[in-house]
Amino acid sequence: AQSVSQHNHHVILSEAASLELGCNYSYGGTVNLFWYVQYPGQHLQLLLKYFSGDPLVKGIKGFEAEFIKSKFSFNLRKPSVQWSDTAEYFCAVNGRSGGGADGLTFGKGTHLIIQP
Amino acid sequence: AAGVIQSPRHLIKEKRETATLKCYPIPRHDTVYWYQQGPGQDPQFLISFYEKMQSDKGSIPDRFSAQQFSDYHSELNMSSLELGDSALYFCASSVFGGGLGNTIYFGEGSWLTVV
Numbered sequence: 001a002q003s004v005s006q007h008n009h010h011v012i013l014s015e016a017a018s019l020e021l022g023c024n025y026s027y028g029g030t031v032n033l034f035w036y037v038q039y040p041g042q043h044l045q046l047l048l049k050y051f052s053g054d055p056l057v058k059g060i061k062g063f064e065a066e067f068i069k070s071k072f073s074f075n076l077r078k079p080s081v082q083w084s085d086t087a088e089y090f091c092a093v094n095g096r097s098g099g100g101a102d103g104l105t106f107g108k109g110t111h112l113i114i115q116p
Numbered sequence: 117a118a119g120v121i122q123s124p125r126h127l128i129k130e131k132r133e134t135a136t137l138k139c140y141p142i143p144r145h146d147t148v149y150w151y152q153q154g155p156g157q158d159p160q161f162l163i164s165f166y167e168k169m170q171s172d173k174g175s176i177p178d179r180f181s182a183q184q185f186s187d188y189h190s191e192l193n194m195s196s197l198e199l200g201d202s203a204l205y206f207c208a209s210s211v212f213g214g215g216l217g218n219t220i221y222f223g224e225g226s227w228l229t230v231v
Contacts, residue, residue, distance in 0.1 A: 044151070044161060044208075094153075106222050 002027040004093050006107035014115050021076040021110050023091035032094040033074040039087045086114045118142055120209050120223035128229045129197050137192040137226045141209030148190040151206040197230045
């Protein structure tokens, strides 16, 4: 079975601060990794994803994430946050075994609050 | 603690048949979201409801419809099924309108296989 752990449930930062949200997963095979964002009152949007290749993945709105296979981690980063980044962030993993996908498992999410 | 309940967990239908998926949100949650994840693909947002009214619409085919009932559970109805509808369908729920702290909780998904 696959699982995802997000380390911080609530994070409060000031504008222009740097951001790193931790995500670790547990799965014995090949995985696809995702970060989603949900702004207040909206549905999930994909920030970035990793399937294969360069472990440093760049997404929308200046976000990036690094896949470190040896640490089973996929941390999300942004060098300088803005007030509009206030949202909930979800890490997700999709295991691939055999010929099919095991489905998407989400972490419990991290509330990010950016103070002006 | 109670979670988002989806049923059935697995469903096999033939082409052109109809399928109905059900979602029971966490108690006191008034918002429901539906997502579709095809094999090897990202989850795609289909539709959402808040207080029994449709609040947002994504890439939901015209052959699909959904509603939220008075007890806040939701049903996704899919007609004239096609092979490409085979996917994992996620439901999620949250409390809407509370600004921040609007944590979204996901069900485990319903696997639909169209043969």
